[in-house]
Amino acid sequence: MQNINAGDTSFVLVSAGLVMLMTPGLALFYGGMVRAKNVLGTIMHSFFILGLISVLWVLVGYSLAFGPDVRGFIGGLQWLGLGGVGGEPNADYAATIPHLAFMIFRGMFAVITPALITGAFAERMKFRGFVIFTVLWALLVYSPVCHWVWGVGGWIRNLGVMDFAGGTVVHINSGIAALAAALVIGRRKDYGNGSLVPHNLPLTVLGAALMWFGWFGFNAGSALAANGLAANAFVVTNTAAAMAALSWSAAEALHRGKPTTLGAASGCVAGLVAITPGSGFVGPMASVVIGLIAGVACYGGVLLKSRVGYDDSLDVVGIHAVGGTTGALLTGVFASKAINPGGSNGLLFGGGASVLGIQAVAVIATIVYSFTVSLILLKLVDAVVGLRVSDEEEETGLDLSQHSEVGYAF
Amino acid sequence: MKKVEAIIKPAKLQEVRKALMALGVQGLTVTEVQGFGRQKGHTQVYRGSEFSAQLLPKVKLEVVVTDELAPKVVETIVESARTGRIGDGKIFVSALEEVVRIRTGEKGAEAL
Numbered sequence: 001m002q003n004i005n006a007g008d009t010s011f012v013l014v015s016a017g018l019v020m021l022m023t024p025g026l027a028l029f030y031g032g033m034v035r036a037k038n039v040l041g042t043i044m045h046s047f048f049i050l051g052l053i054s055v056l057w058v059l060v061g062y063s064l065a066f067g068p069d070v071r072g073f074i075g076g077l078q079w080l081g082l083g084g085v086g087g088e089p090n091a092d093y094a095a096t097i098p099h100l101a102f103m104i105f106r107g108m109f110a111v112i113t114p115a116l117i118t119g120a121f122a123e124r125m126k127f128r129g130f131v132i133f134t135v136l137w138a139l140l141v142y143s144p145v146c147h148w149v150w151g152v153g154g155w156i157r158n159l160g161v162m163d164f165a166g167g168t169v170v171h172i173n174s175g176i177a178a179l180a181a182a183l184v185i186g187r188r189k190d191y192g193n194g195s196l197v198p199h200n201l202p203l204t205v206l207g208a209a210l211m212w213f214g215w216f217g218f219n220a221g222s223a224l225a226a227n228g229l230a231a232n233a234f235v236v237t238n239t240a241a242a243m244a245a246l247s248w249s250a251a252e253a254l255h256r257g258k259p260t261t262l263g264a265a266s267g268c269v270a271g272l273v274a275i276t277p278g279s280g281f282v283g284p285m286a287s288v289v290i291g292l293i294a295g296v297a298c299y300g301g302v303l304l305k306s307r308v309g310y311d312d313s314l315d316v317v318g319i320h321a322v323g324g325t326t327g328a329l330l331t332g333v334f335a336s337k338a339i340n341p342g343g344s345n346g347l348l349f350g351g352g353a354s355v356l357g358i359q360a361v362a363v364i365a366t367i368v369y370s371f372t373v374s375l376i377l378l379k380l381v382d383a384v385v386g387l388r389v390s391d392e393e394e395e396t397g398l399d400l401s402q403h404s405e406v407g408y409a410f
Numbered sequence: 411m412k413k414v415e416a417i418i419k420p421a422k423l424q425e426v427r428k429a430l431m432a433l434g435v436q437g438l439t440v441t442e443v444q445g446f447g448r449q450k451g452h453t454q455v456y457r458g459s460e461f462s463a464q465l466l467p468k469v470k471l472e473v474v475v476t477d478e479l480a481p482k483v484v485e486t487i488v489e490s491a492r493t494g495r496i497g498d499g500k501i502f503v504s505a506l507e508e509v510v511r512i513r514t515g516e517k518g519a520e521a522l
Contacts, residue, residue: 194461256455303458
């Protein structure tokens with residue numbers, strides 16, 4: 001194993017650990033925003049997914065996503081059970097680290113993506129329906145889209161799209177699936193009666209902070225090496241998160257009179273989402289602009305929800321779909337080969353409209369595929385097992401009705 | 411014997427308790443409650459949506475005293491719980507039929 005670089009390997013493995021932490025972070029972020037009677041049910045979604053997808057990924061998910069290409073659409077099953085995936089580097093994906101390290105790093109992305117969707121159906125989803133939907137979604141939506149954008153031979157990768165850490169694969173993908181879920185499962189019974197108030201915002205802010213921390217692994221780790229590109233990704237990640245927290249707060253203060261803690265926490269997440277696709281292609285000054293725009297755009301995205309009337313309980317669409325789309329397109333504006341010779345020059349750096357066009361194609365393809373297949377899967381699971389809890393269960397709360405537990409036994 | 415029930419602002423609890431102890435009241439019960447009268451709630455904002463909490467947190471104090479002490483207790487609570495602003499609360503006095511000390515079985519005024 002002559003090519004293995006100790007610095008690169010340790011960095012990627014630690015980054016994988018950081019990304020793993022984002023999922024329990026998400027659990028707390030979401031958990032604090034629901035009512036107390038649903039706190040465990042909400043946390044359970046993310047936590048259980050950690051188990052579910054971790055296993056599914058090593059059994060078959062990884063092979064479908066990154067395995068030898070089949071018509072640009074999906075990976076083959078040659079790596080079922082991680083057959084052929086060992087200590088030797090895979091030169092196509094990451095030449096200086098063990099293949100296993102790359103696999104587990106990308107595995108943590110596969111875990112958090114379906115976990116993001118759970119925010120849309122919070123407080124009313126049947127546990128069994130959630131489990132079955134998640135497994136099907138991971139295999140039929142995540143792995144294919146992942147293959148298109150990151151897999152060798154994937155058709156979007158071949159177009160030359162710039163998606164460093166998953167703006168399309170993770171955020172637009174989950175954000176649009178969340179829209180489908182919110183539409184299929186319907187509004188919460190208490191929607192509009194003034195009782196849908198977060199029960200524990202300290203938990204939410206803690207969750208956001210853990211995700212900010214983990215995102216350094218998410219973005220910088222995607223350099224798959226301990227080098228200048230990773231450092232760039234780290235810097236733009238922090239900068240965009242920070243700027244978006246400020247701009248969301250400012251937008252909120254102008255609109256409503258006061259900035260809120262929830263707004264600052266949501267803003268930072270919006271910035272993190274938006275910088276994800278461009279973290280290895282844009283520079284720090286660009287990330288200030290991207291963060292600024294993302295904070296405002298996602299605040300608007302969240303307000304849009306009330307106008308249109310769908311109950312995306314925890315704003316997965318407003319933050320991940322809107323943020324991911326904003327980021328993917330702005331990458332087409334601000335990308336610079338000076339930052340990453342492996343990328344393209346964006347609109348502002350002489351790249352012309354074609355670069356932006358490729359980004360748009362990736363965005364649209366992800367939206368169309370994810371929405372359509374997610375919708376079908378949701379309808380299917382609803383027909384066979386049922387998606388939504390009964391009125392009485394919803395009133396009692398998920399903690400008791402789905403898990404026979406109480407979150408806070410004071 | 412009279413039961414004096416007072417709904418007061420939570421911030422005033424310590425002051426009221428001290429004043430009642432100084433008066434010679436032997437014990438009291440405190441419950442955290444929610445309610446409203448003419449005081450309007452605070453508006454909360456979560457991700458751009460407004461929520462007006464019509465119920466406000468208050469504290470309910472219950473004291474059981476002899477008929478003779480009751481008026482003084484009411485006066486003491488009024489003085490120590492008053493801020494002068496809407497939402498100071500209310501006091502309800504009712505006649506009590508029986509009082510029993512569980513440990514000894516004493517009844518009536520001896521159980522107070």
